[in-house]
Amino acid sequence: MSTKTEEGAAHTPAKKKFEFPGAVTMLAIVTVLVWIAALFIPAGRFGVDVDGSPVPGSFETVTSPLTFFERIQQLILSPVNGLYGVQDPLTGFVDTDNIGRLFGSVGVVLFIMALGAFISVSFATRSLETAVSQLATKLSDKGWLLITVIMVLFSLLGSTMGFSVETFGFYALLIPLMTALGYDRMVAATMIILGALVGNMASTVNPFSIGVASGEAGVSIGDGIVLRVILWVVLTAVAVVFVLRYAAKVKKDPATSLVGFDIDDDEEEEAAPPVDIDSKLTGIQKLVLVITGLTFGLMIFSVIPWSSIFGGTTGPAEYDAYHVTATEPYWFELNWWFPQLAMLFILAAVLVGIVAKMGEKKTVSLITRGAGDMVGPAIVILLARGVSVIMTNTETLDTILNAMEQLVSGASAGVFAILVMLVNIPLAFLIPSSSGHATLAMPLLAPLGDFAGVSRSLVITAFQMGHGLMLMVAPTNVVVVGGLAMAKVGYDKFLRFVWPLLLINFVIVVVVIGAAAVLE
Numbered sequence: 001m002s003t004k005t006e007e008g009a010a011h012t013p014a015k016k017k018f019e020f021p022g023a024v025t026m027l028a029i030v031t032v033l034v035w036i037a038a039l040f041i042p043a044g045r046f047g048v049d050v051d052g053s054p055v056p057g058s059f060e061t062v063t064s065p066l067t068f069f070e071r072i073q074q075l076i077l078s079p080v081n082g083l084y085g086v087q088d089p090l091t092g093f094v095d096t097d098n099i100g101r102l103f104g105s106v107g108v109v110l111f112i113m114a115l116g117a118f119i120s121v122s123f124a125t126r127s128l129e130t131a132v133s134q135l136a137t138k139l140s141d142k143g144w145l146l147i148t149v150i151m152v153l154f155s156l157l158g159s160t161m162g163f164s165v166e167t168f169g170f171y172a173l174l175i176p177l178m179t180a181l182g183y184d185r186m187v188a189a190t191m192i193i194l195g196a197l198v199g200n201m202a203s204t205v206n207p208f209s210i211g212v213a214s215g216e217a218g219v220s221i222g223d224g225i226v227l228r229v230i231l232w233v234v235l236t237a238v239a240v241v242f243v244l245r246y247a248a249k250v251k252k253d254p255a256t257s258l259v260g261f262d263i264d265d266d267e268e269e270e271a272a273p274p275v276d277i278d279s280k281l282t283g284i285q286k287l288v289l290v291i292t293g294l295t296f297g298l299m300i301f302s303v304i305p306w307s308s309i310f311g312g313t314t315g316p317a318e319y320d321a322y323h324v325t326a327t328e329p330y331w332f333e334l335n336w337w338f339p340q341l342a343m344l345f346i347l348a349a350v351l352v353g354i355v356a357k358m359g360e361k362k363t364v365s366l367i368t369r370g371a372g373d374m375v376g377p378a379i380v381i382l383l384a385r386g387v388s389v390i391m392t393n394t395e396t397l398d399t400i401l402n403a404m405e406q407l408v409s410g411a412s413a414g415v416f417a418i419l420v421m422l423v424n425i426p427l428a429f430l431i432p433s434s435s436g437h438a439t440l441a442m443p444l445l446a447p448l449g450d451f452a453g454v455s456r457s458l459v460i461t462a463f464q465m466g467h468g469l470m471l472m473v474a475p476t477n478v479v480v481v482g483g484l485a486m487a488k489v490g491y492d493k494f495l496r497f498v499w500p501l502l503l504i505n506f507v508i509v510v511v512v513i514g515a516a517a518v519l520e
Contacts, residue, residue, distance in 0.1 A: 024379050031387055035074070035078075042061050042440070043062050043396060045059070045060060046402070046444075049443075053443035056447050056448070059398060059399075068223065080096060080223065082384070083105060083106050083385070084102070085102075086101065093393055094389045094392055103389065106386040111168070111338045111341050111342045113374045115374070116370040117368075118348050118349040118370045119373075120370025120371075125352065126285065127284075128292065132177045143178070143331070147244060148240050152195070155199030155202075156194065158203070158302075160204060162209060163303075164479045167479065167483065170192055170296070171486045173292075175189075178191070182251045187247045194498070199236065201464065203464055204225055205222075217457075217459065218437060224458060228464075230512070242504075246497065258493045259490070265413045291355065292350055299344060302336035302344075305335070307330045353367075357380050377486050383479045384475065384478050387430070391410045400427065405426075407419060407423055411452060417452075424462075424463050426470070427466075428474060432471060432478070434467055434478045437463075438463065455520055458513070461516075465513060472505075473495060473498060
């Protein structure tokens with residue numbers, strides 16, 4: 001009897017451990033939760049001035065523009081509108097049948113699919129793998145230096161020109177390099193994501209956040225720059241040390257990795273045989289690497305708004321939609337954005353196919369497969385954008401802004417500055433676009449700062465800190481969820497990794513912002 005019991009117990013299936021939902025499922029849940037919240041938040045509207053900015057004290061509750069059935073439609077159609085919804089310039093309503101400006105993220109989606117096509121073709125030549133293997137051998141004891149340089153560079157680009165979604169192009173380069181150096185995918189993902197987003201959080205002269213906020217507040221983009229530079233140095237240094245500590249721990253003991261080093265079954269079946277570390281680059285592989293380097297270099301150069309950085313002119317801009325600023329561009333500026341970048345990578349993929357003598361059929365097949373590999377991250381991105389569509393179309397964003405305005409009014413200088421940072425944290429979840437967030441919030445917060453005795457430049461810095469803190473983890477931020485999807489790192493694992501850094505950053509920002517307000 002006991003034998004049967006033991007045998008039966010041996011064949012009893014083990015209880016399946018709880019697994020955190022994937023990025024697509026998680027964002028679908030977030031979409032539903034935001035939609036439910038919008039059912040209970042009353043619709044409201046601020047009066048606007050001639051520039052379209054909300055007027056403080058002008059908020060009024062309005063009848064909901066949508067019936068319950070139409071709200072259900074908004075939930076169902078939010079992913080579609082998040083992909084290619086167009087915003088009506090008069091009503092602000094987002095729909096696929098409108099005439100206006102593109103609100104959806106189809107540009108980002110097309111860009112990462114084109115990037116996937118290029119990755120597929122270039123990887124087929126084994127040039128990057130061979131180069132990475134050789135580089136890993138040379139940097140076997142200097143991986144920390146590579147992490148530091150990349151994070152500081154990305155942070156600097158984020159602080160000065162809003163470098164963020166452009167990071168998608170670097171996962172294909174850095175993930176194989178970091179794994180070859182003995183680090184896990186978490187190190188590769190976080191050095192990219194945190195490097196860029198800490199820089200965006202501590203923006204100094206970023207025309208699409210500080211520039212827009214300064215224009216709305218009526219101050220110079222240079223006002224408050226000393227404090228912002230100090231915050232950039234401190235927050236960047238903290239982020240670099242944070243990632244380096246984890247990287248050193250993982251390299252010393254792989255068992256401490258949060259994501260492990262195992263390859264998924266599907267990936268293992270398609271994985272190419274490992275590269276011999278003693279193998280040398282062929283002439284064709286060297287040429288492919290040159291094409292790759294020039295392509296990524298041109299991508300970075302083409303999107304930097306050089307005139308706005310060096311001209312320092314404030315004014316309206318919409319980073320996500322137009323990638324333009326109010327400053328007259330220099331003659332050498334290309335001012336490219338997603339349409340041009342997508343074609344850049346497609347043309348580069350074709351060029352690699354020609355150089356590598358792959359032939360038409362193989363090149364097209366690789367391009368198609370590479371674009372298909374990015375469908376997962378694309379779905380994540382359009383779902384994240386769909387959340388913003390729901391809040392916009394239900395006209396509940398202004399209601400949240402009004403609550404924010406009421407919360408911070410009447411506070412003392414130090415408390416006011418901290419409250420400005422705090423109230424902008426949840427708002428950034430709903431409005432990941434820094435320029436869109438600044439356009440809505442700053443016309444309300446800047447005048448309130450005058451009454452509290454806080455300079456408008458400090459209000460801008462506090463706003464940017466709150467916005468940046470949320471963007472580091474927000475599931476509505478395509479830089480986070482798209483990057484994690486490309487790196488195949490679970491969102492729950494990322495949260496487990498990053499929460500101590502968030503807490504450290506929060507304490508630093510509260511102390512610095514509060515002290516600056518009291519000392520003004």
